[in-house]
Amino acid sequence: MVGSALLRRLQRESNCRVIVRTRDELNLEDRSAVSRFFHEERPEAVIFAAARVGGIQANDSFPVEFLTENLNAQLATIGAAFEHGVRRFLFLGSTCIYPRLATQPITENQLLTGPLEPTNEAYALAKICGLKLCQYYRRQYQVCFHSAMPTNLYGPGDNYHLQHSHVLPALMRRLHDARQAGQPEVTIWGTGAPRREFLYVDDLADALLHLLTIDDPPDWVNVGTGEDQSILELTQLIARVVGFEGEIRTDPSKPDGTPRKLTDISQLRASGWQPSTELEQGIRLTYDDFKRRLADGTLRMV
């Protein structure tokens, strides 16, 4: 999702050659293949948008894969980038790697100040290693390896698998299916009370390019909207966009995850960037993309 948004954004830049590899073309866990790629292509800057990602259920069920695959790909890519002279490397962390009970809104200096959310601990540990490795390369070798900490993302190309997807696409699919089936009600996972922030993925792509233009960027900087809403409010908003008019129920027997996640984006704002897509507008654009992909059979459900 992020990689595709970056490509859309980079199409507007006339002065750069974009080098892309899909997983089929280059498995980033394969160290020698990664090294070969850097040797042949010699990129000047790298945005590392690959990772094994997923929602609570996927994270909780496959911690071994979340830790090892992400660590392997990060070690191979960051190491090879350094060895082949890349001077600018932008790694993607995530706000879900901050401590579970971080003070809200979450500032960048709260990383590693408390226990992690248990349901995505493996993913968070891998991401923290990636972030710190970039910081260590920068400190030890004076290369500009740095990171962005995006909040929850949504937008075109998201994953709509019923168990493995993130909350927003999962809700969109369930509410769409419920409307199509004429279901009288939909039950959402948890109490509906946790508060979350959502950033439209094309805004993230724009922020990442902005970060690459900063001469001496912070080691990591939050990228979000600075605004949040409860999962129940989000569900009601998506229901409105999708046209689902039935009842929305909650299921408090299911875990909620982190009670609140709102990022402090003052560093990013101070550097001259702010998001431009309102949540409802972004959800409408995302739903248009969902319907288009559903119709032509390209909806992602893995």
Ligand SMILES: NC(=O)c1ccc[n+]([C@@H]2O[C@H](COP(=O)([O-])OP(=O)(O)OC[C@H]3O[C@@H](n4cnc5c(N)ncnc54)[C@H](OP(=O)(O)O)[C@@H]3O)[C@@H](O)[C@H]2O)c1
């Ligand atoms: N989505 C969010 O809400 C969110 C929030 C904060 C941060 N982020 C971060 O943003 C980045 C991109 O996330 P996304 O939402 O765009 O996820 P995505 O749509 O699943 O994209 C990740 C891509 O990485 C590829 N990949 C995974 N392991 C690979 C490997 N070993 N070799 C080559 N390619 C590999 C995946 O290929 P396959 O499709 O073949 O698996 C997929 O194309 C990640 O670092 C993620 O942690 C995402």
